[in-house]
Amino acid sequence: MRFRHRAVAGFATLLLPLAGLVGLASPAQAATEATATYAKTQDWGTGFEGKWTVKNTGTTTINSWTVEWDFPSGTSVTSAWDADVTSSGTHWTAKNKSWNGTLAPGASVSFGFNGTGSGAPANCKLNGGSCDGGGSVPGDNPPSAPGTPSASDITDTSVRLTWSAATDDNGIKNYDVLRGGTKIATVTGTTYTDTGLTAGTDYSYTVQARDTADQTGPVSGARAVRTTGGGTDPGPQPGEKINLGYFTEWGVYGRNYHVKNLVTSGSASKITHINYAFGNVKNGQCVLDDAYAATDKAYTADQSVSGVADTWDQPLRGNFNQLRQLKAKYPHIKVLWSFGGWTYSGGFGQAAQNPAAFAKSCKAVVEDPRWADVFDGIDIDWEYPNACGLTCDTSGPAAFRNLTQALRAEFGSNYLVTAAITADGSSGGKLDAADYGGAAQYLDWYNVMTYDYFGAWATTGPTAPHSPLTSYPGIPTAGFNSADAIAKLKAKGVPSAKLLLGIGFYGRGWTGVTQSAPGGTATGAAPGTYEAGIEDYKVLKNSCPVTGTVAGTAYAHCGSNWWSYDTPSTIAGKMTWAKNQGLGGAFFWEFSGDTSNGELVNAISNGLN
Structure with a gap:
């Protein structure tokens, strides 16, 4: 605010x-x-x-x-x-x-x-x-609203607008064309070309009809237009695929990763959406988790996106204020607040007992006047409905659909409502435990978590890539791959365009491995910077370079350690596959695993578009 x-x-x-x-x-x-x-x-x-x-x-x-x-x-x-x-x-x-x-x-x-x-x-x-x-004129009704204008022939400086005619009991005299709410022209037909615009700029157009008695009717729906060329923030163009990244709230601590890193890496101009992770789910409600990181941490001028230092008395600091500054600099970016995740999914069971109350609490925290302008939607990361994750949930197969229905009813069509979901494509697995097909109608898209299929929680192996695109001979579990998960969701009636392919910006690995090819035995988890068995791509690309590829992803054997991770090359292949499948795009976990010049974000962007 x-x-x-x-x-x-x-x-x-x-x-x-x-x-x-x-x-x-x-x-x-x-x-x-x-x-x-x-x-x-x-x-x-x-x-x-x-x-x-x-x-x-x-x-x-x-x-x-x-x-x-x-x-x-x-x-x-x-x-x-x-x-x-x-x-x-x-x-x-x-x-x-x-x-x-x-x-x-x-x-x-x-x-x-x-x-x-x-x-x-x-x-x-x-x-x-x-x-x-x-x-008003007695006995003469005002005209109806014209149709929402469509835009064509968009150039650096002009756009052609066309709309369907309004109706009136005594006839339409003309139409007022409004840009940003201001009348810019009055025309007798149902087309108008607006000229003299600025390249690379966003505009909003509506139309209002006037009858023969000079009464005006309601305005039409609004049409957003971005002129071509120009600007420092071209952003994704209409029709381009979604490229969404998770930004972790806790990354500002040990990882020393901040919103400004999205700018310095070049990633901000390549992405379309950010999921801010995570809000917590407590007592059946959405709540802010780390208030210091989100709203209070002070940034110096050189650390902030805007180049202006935070002051002690400003109403909002922290990640939220930095995201606000990012959106001002890159207005094409939409930000969603993600609630749940592996650690905080335990609260969803209680939330599912009263979906309407849960949705109301989520809307209230997302629309808090201190940061309401920061967020464009909400993402629910329930791991996993009616199945086992960190704990086991027994809410029933309809609980997830009921929760998403309540969220859509509360947030309406103006907000994005999405969900991160399991990618277990096995028969009778997690994708069969909840009504993901029925819930899809209430969601803008699914972030299908097509990673973490295999890892060093299986202490002795066999070694296997954690993010296989397809099955392969010797895969430890049938259905644990991206292609099978996407196929299962499509079979449940989820439209292809509502599915985003997941990419991990990290690797998973074992130690005590002598065999280079997948399928070897191990003695435990390979050492990692923050946690055993997991390491960022930016580290692995140099510390354990790729040995080979399998099932559309890469693996590396160095000394006694064995890792699997995606590279710009394997990401390019996955993006080609995603486009051929008609998917809505891709998402990744998470920004800080990338290199300082954002090479994985760039690979997704280039591969999708």
């Missing part, structure tokens, strides 16, 4: 065409006239400040005022002053305070708010009357 801002010097004021004369009395009485005008007084990328001005343009005193408007999904008020602002869905209502409701003729009053999102107000009403200057 931003502090309230009063100063507007240096900022362009955006006046929207919502001012108009409004009759506030019955036809038999002398009309009280007033206008309501909106201005966007500041915009800092992740949020904005808006101001409404109510003016009495009539000859009698106004004793109270109420301004109503609609915001598109994704735009909302986070704080307000000089008015009581409430909402019902996307409809917002502002009522005067006890001390500023009376307006003498010619007097005006303003109130302001901080908001998130890029939308503009529509369908303004002042004391129940229209604010658009048209007014």
Whole structure:
């Protein structure tokens, strides 16, 4: 949440065409006239400040005022002053305070708010009357909303918009074309080409119809457009595959990995989404886990994404503030808050007993006004529904579907709702324990954890790659490979585009191994920097170079140690496979395992697109 801002010097004021004369009395009485005008007084990328001005343009005193408007999904008020602002869905209502409701003729009053999102107000009403200057005509209905415009012929400086016609009982006169909520043109047809735009810039367009009596109807849905070329943040283009990485909350400690590393490595321009891991699940609710790392850790100027040092009294510091700065610098990136994970999955069983209450708690913590602008969605990492992980869950096969249904109902279509799930493709395995097919309708995609199939928890081996793309002769467990997992999910009815292939930015290994090829015996886990049996790719690429490949991934035998891990070359092969399967893209665990120049992130990006 931003502090309230009063100063507007240096900022362009955006006046929207919502001012108009409004009759506030019955036809038999002398009309009280007033206008309501909106201005966007500041915009800092992740949020904005808006101001409404109510003016009495009539000859009698106004004793109270109420301004109503609609915001598109994704735009909302986070704080307000000089008015009581409430909402019902996307409809917002502002009522005067006890001390500023009376307006003498010619007097005006303003109130302001901080908001998130890029939308503009529509369908303004002042004391129940229209604010658009048209007014209502007895016996003549206003026109319907036109169709959401489509965009074509997008260049560095122009875009062509086309929309389906509105309807009206007496005929349509013309259409107002709005960019960012401001009218930029009035046309008689259903197409318009906007020119003079800036390369590599995001725009939002809506359309509003006007009938022969000059009444306006509701605005259309919004169409987001990004012009080609230019900019420091080209980001993924429309139609490109998802490239999602997990950022670990605890990585700021021993791993010394911070949000700025995404910038210095070049990864920020290659990814599309970040999953922030992990929020905890306690007492059936989503909760913040490490508040110091997330919201309080102070960054110096050289450590921060923006190059500006944190201050002791700013309302938000830590990872969340750094992610806010990252999104301002790379606006194409969407951030989801992931809850659960291996350690925190024990709380999902209780959550599944009251899915609606769980979903409500998750929405509340994601939308906390201190950081609501940081997150674009929620990811659930339940390991594993109705099956065994760190502990064994007995919630039943429907629990996961019920939980995802409640999350979608609570978060709505404006937020991303995703889930990281098992990749056990064996017959009767974890993918058969829960209704992943039924839950898919409520989710934007699944992060299929196609790694950790084999490792040194099997102390004596046999050695096997932890992330095989396909089966191979001698694989220790049938179905423990990416291809079988993806095939099983498709057979359950999950659309290919809702499946992301998982990539591990680390290796798993054994020691006491004499055989180079997979299938050898071992005496235990190979030593690792943070944990025995596991090591980052950035270390392994030099300490134990690749010996060979099997089932689409790599393995390495050095001394008595045996490791398996993915490389840029094997990732390229996996991305080709993912595209041929029609998958929605890929995700990886996690950023800090990559090299300082982000070679694995780059390999995923190049392979997908």
